[in-house]
Structures are given as C-alpha cells and as structure tokens.
Amino acid sequence: MSNSRPLVAVSAESVLDEIVRIAAAAGCELDCVPDLIAARTRWTRAPLVLVDAAMLSDDDAGQLPKRGGVVLVTDQPLDVVSWEAAYAAGVERVLSLPDAESELVDLLADVAEEPAAGKGTVLGVIGGRGGAGASVFAASVAIAHADEGGDALLVDFDALSGGIDLVLGAEQAAGLRWPDVTVRSGRVSMSALRDALPDVAGGDGRLVVLSCGRSGDGPAPEAAAAVIEAGVRSGYTVVCDLPRELGPAGWQVVDLADLIAVIVPAEVRASASAYRLVERLRHRARRVGLVVRGPSPDALPADAVADVIGGELLTVMRAEPRLASALERGEFRLRRGGPLAGGATDVLAALHDDAKVAA
Ligand SMILES: Nc1ncnc2c1ncn2[C@@H]1O[C@H](COP(=O)(O)OP(=O)(O)O)[C@@H](O)[C@H]1O
Ligand SMILES: [Mg+2]
Numbered sequence: 001m002s003n004s005r006p007l008v009a010v011s012a013e014s015v016l017d018e019i020v021r022i023a024a025a026a027g028c029e030l031d032c033v034p035d036l037i038a039a040r041t042r043w044t045r046a047p048l049v050l051v052d053a054a055m056l057s058d059d060d061a062g063q064l065p066k067r068g069g070v071v072l073v074t075d076q077p078l079d080v081v082s083w084e085a086a087y088a089a090g091v092e093r094v095l096s097l098p099d100a101e102s103e104l105v106d107l108l109a110d111v112a113e114e115p116a117a118g119k120g121t122v123l124g125v126i127g128g129r130g131g132a133g134a135s136v137f138a139a140s141v142a143i144a145h146a147d148e149g150g151d152a153l154l155v156d157f158d159a160l161s162g163g164i165d166l167v168l169g170a171e172q173a174a175g176l177r178w179p180d181v182t183v184r185s186g187r188v189s190m191s192a193l194r195d196a197l198p199d200v201a202g203g204d205g206r207l208v209v210l211s212c213g214r215s216g217d218g219p220a221p222e223a224a225a226a227v228i229e230a231g232v233r234s235g236y237t238v239v240c241d242l243p244r245e246l247g248p249a250g251w252q253v254v255d256l257a258d259l260i261a262v263i264v265p266a267e268v269r270a271s272a273s274a275y276r277l278v279e280r281l282r283h284r285a286r287r288v289g290l291v292v293r294g295p296s297p298d299a300l301p302a303d304a305v306a307d308v309i310g311g312e313l314l315t316v317m318r319a320e321p322r323l324a325s326a327l328e329r330g331e332f333r334l335r336r337g338g339p340l341a342g343g344a345t346d347v348l349a350a351l352h353d354d355a356k357v358a359a
Contacts, residue, residue: 005031006111007046009039011054015075018097019050019104026105028112036060043067047111047233048187053082056089066090068229069187071107073097092187110189113234120151120232123351124257124285126242128264128274128309133293136323136332137263137343138241139167143334144344145237146205153193153231156211157250158243159218165198165211169330173198173209179216183223190234193227208236221252228256237351244277251284259351260285261314266296266305275309289314289350291343315346 006023008030010016016032023030031046033039036058043049049070055061056072072078072091075098086094095104123141127134135158142154156164156178165171175198193208200207210227212218219227231238240253242260254260260281264274274290281288289312292302302316317339326332334341 004047004111005029006048006050006108007039007042008032008050009036009055010050010052010073011035012052012075015052015073015097018075018101019073022101022104023108026108026112028108036064040064048107051089051091053078053085056082056085056091061085061089064089068092071095071104073104106189106192107187110187110191110230110233113191120153120234120236120238121259121351122228122232122238122240122253122257123347124240124242124253124260126246126260126262126277126281127244128262128277128290129270130244132263132265132270134263135161135164135167135241136320136327137261137291137340138239139164139332140334140340140344141347142207142209142237142239143168144341145239145348146207147334148348149204151206151234151236152208153227153236153238154207154209155224155227155231155238155240156209157218157224157240157253159212159216160243161212161241163211163214164241165209166330167327167332168200168209169332170198170200170209170211171330173200175199175209177211177213177216178219179213181210181219181223181227183226188226188230190230190236193230218247219249221248224249224252225256228253232256237348254281254285257285259287259289259347261289261291261347262309262311263291263293264305264309266292266294266300266302268298268300271300271305271308278309278311288312289347291315291317291347293317293339293343294319314350315343317343 044067050073070091072086072094125134125138142152145152176196198209228238242250264270290306291314292305306313320340
C-alpha cells in the first residue's frame with residue numbers, strides 16, 4: 001500500500017484498462033482497489049482519487065469522507081443518477097475519455113513527478129504595520145531557501161502592492177502574473193506552473209515567482225489554494241506575501257500556512273498595530289511568530305516588543321543597510337551575512353524544524 005500513488009476505485013473494466021494504459025504512459029504507478037471497502041483506508045491520504053460511476057452507485061459511496069482531488073473517469077455519457085452520486089461523493093472533476101486523455105495524463109504525471117521525500121511547507125508573511133517590510137522579508141526568505149539549494153515558490157497576495165516582482169528587480173522577467181493565471185479544476189500541476197511563471201535564478205535551488213500585476217485583481221481563494229497545494233505536493237517551500245487587510249484569499253493562506261511571520265519594526269505604534277493583527281490571526285492560524293526589525297528610534301528591546309504583542313519571537317534583525325536605494329534601482333540582492341539573510345535563515349529553520357516534528 002502506498003500513500004504516494006493515486007488511488008483507483010474503478011469497476012468498469014473498459015475505464016480501468018484505459019486508466020492503466022494512460023498511467024503507464026505518464027510514468028505513474030497506481031494503487032488499484034476492487035471496491036469502496038478497500039478504498040476507505042486509503043481514501044483520505046492518496047494524492048489523487050480516480051473513481052467511476054459504477055463504483056459510486058454503491059450504497060457506501062455517501063459515507064466516504066469529503067476530500068479534494070476526487071476525479072470521476074468515464075467512457076460514456078453520465079446519466080442524472082450518476083451526476084447526483086458524483087456530487088454527493090464530492091467529485092471535483094469529471095473526465096470523459098477519450099477526449100480528456102491529455103488532462104488525465106497531466107494529472108497522473110503531476111503525481112508521478114512529486115518527490116517521495118517529504119512535503120513542502122507554507123509560510124505566510126504579513127506586516128505588523130503598513131510598510132513594515134513584509135514584501136522584502138518574504139522575498140528574502142524565498143531567495144535564502146533557493147540559495148541553500150531548496151525549491152521556493154514566492155506567491156504575492158497583495159494586489160495593491162504593485163507586484164513583488166518589483167522587489168526582486170524581475171519586472172521584465174517573462175512569465176505570467178496573477179491576473180493571467182486561471183485555475184479551472186481546483187488542482188494545478190507544479191510542472192505547468194513552473195513552465196508558465198518567471199523563474200528567478202537562485203543559488204543551486206529554484207525560485208519560481210507568482211507576482212500580482214501592475215493592475216488587475218489578486219487571486220480567488222480557490223486559485224490560491226490550488227497554487228499553494230501544487231507547491232506543497234512538489235516539496236517546495238511556499239512563501240506567501242500577504243496584505244494587512246486579509247481578503248478571502250488571504251484567509252485561505254492563513255488556513256494552509258504552517259507558520260505566519262508578522263514583521264514588526266521595533267516602534268511603539270507598530271507594536272500596537274501588530275498586537276491587533278496577531279489577535280485576529282491567533283484564532284485561525286496554526287502558528288504565529290514575530291520578526292522584530294530595526295531601526296528602533298527609542299531602542300525598544302525586541303523581547304519587550306514580543307511580550308507586548310504576545311507572540312513567539314522568531315528572530316530579531318537590524319535594519320538592512322542601503323536597502324531603500326537598492327530597491328529603488330531594482331538591484332536588491334540578499335546580502336550574505338546581512339541582517340535580512342540572518343532573519344530569513346532563522347525563520348526558515350523555525351518553519352522546517354516544526355514541519356519535521358509534525359511529520
Ligand atoms: N529589513 C529592512 N531594513 C530596513 N528597511 C526596510 C527593511 N524592510 C523594509 N524596509 C523599508 O521599508 C520599505 C517597505 O518595505 P515593504 O517590504 O514593501 O513593506 P510592506 O510589504 O510591509 O508594505 C522598503 O522600501 C524599505 O525602504
Ligand atoms: Mg508589501
């Protein structure tokens with residue numbers, strides 16, 4: 001039994017034969033079960049579930065736990081009863097063969113490409129006050145992870161920020177931005193994202209960026225979830241730059257994140273504002289931590305700031321020298337040994353250590 005293979009609960013032989021043939025072409029091994037009783041134990045953990053209408057006509061179909069990524073495969077038009085059963089079982093997509101063969105190949109190839117070793121992690125970054133340095137910090141964490149040889153996916157959720165690609169000096173980089181990225185099915189493949197998005201060369205690792213555009217909206221919550229889940233399935237560290245006013249997509253990130261890092265300049269007013277934000281986040285986020293940064297006009301100690309706000313102190317950073325002018329010229333680089341690089345490394349350690357404990 002394997003949790004990394006798609007679960008196939010299909011009783012029509014013609015459909016099963018086609019799935020087996022297509023999976024072989026996609027280089028994907030399957031976990032085939034003869035009935036829903038056998039499917040039950042694997043249902044929740046499989047990366048993808050393929051069913052057919054005959055299987056869903058079973059009385060037990062309504063008892064299956066709800067999960068995403070359930071796909072009904074058919075080689076015949078579905079009748080009303082089958083559609084109702086599909087709806088009741090939480091099927092999120094119906095693929096009609098032979099027309100949808102290439103979509104099925106993509107889905108299976110996507111599962112096959114995912115590394116067996118470990119899932120990715122999700123970090124949300126949010127400013128304790130306006131202009132706190134959240135976008136710069138989010139970019140720094142993603143760069144630091146790629147510099148260490150990891151794969152990073154940096155996703156911008158602040159539609160009014162002008163685009164995080166500007167922070168990276170990558171506004172000319174070819175590839176899609178949020179308004180042009182549409183997610184139809186609730187599931188998107190990381191290989192398709194990687195091909196479509198700007199890839200900003202890091203060290204040994206990869207840094208893929210999904211920025212907001214200069215105009216247009218940010219993502220819908222479903223698209224946000226699909227992109228984050230694609231990154232997680234493929235072992236990426238997904239870094240999400242959040243706006244302070246969290247809309248539906250922002251709250252979706254909070255729900256999916258392993259850690260939310262709140263960036264707080266060491267100032268009284270920033271602390272007061274971060275306090276309110278952390279209060280709102282705490283009841284929904286898995287873990288909230290603070291990144292306290294200089295300059296501190298009145299030399300406020302970082303632990304005093306963390307005490308006032310009431311959050312876990314992840315790291316303390318001095319102000320990054322010459323940052324404003326580097327950003328202005330589009331020449332921001334993460335300076336080795338600098339305060340931002342140190343802060344980013346600390347937060348990555350907090351994120352990944354925690355994920356190891358949870359695994
Ligand atoms: N680590 C830092 N050290 C010093 N100045 C910073 C730092 N981070 C951000 N800044 C300053 O704050 C400005 C706003 O940063 P940004 O990341 O866009 O904030 P936010 O996303 O929270 O609105 C930057 O242009 C820069 O001048
Ligand atoms: Mg920002």
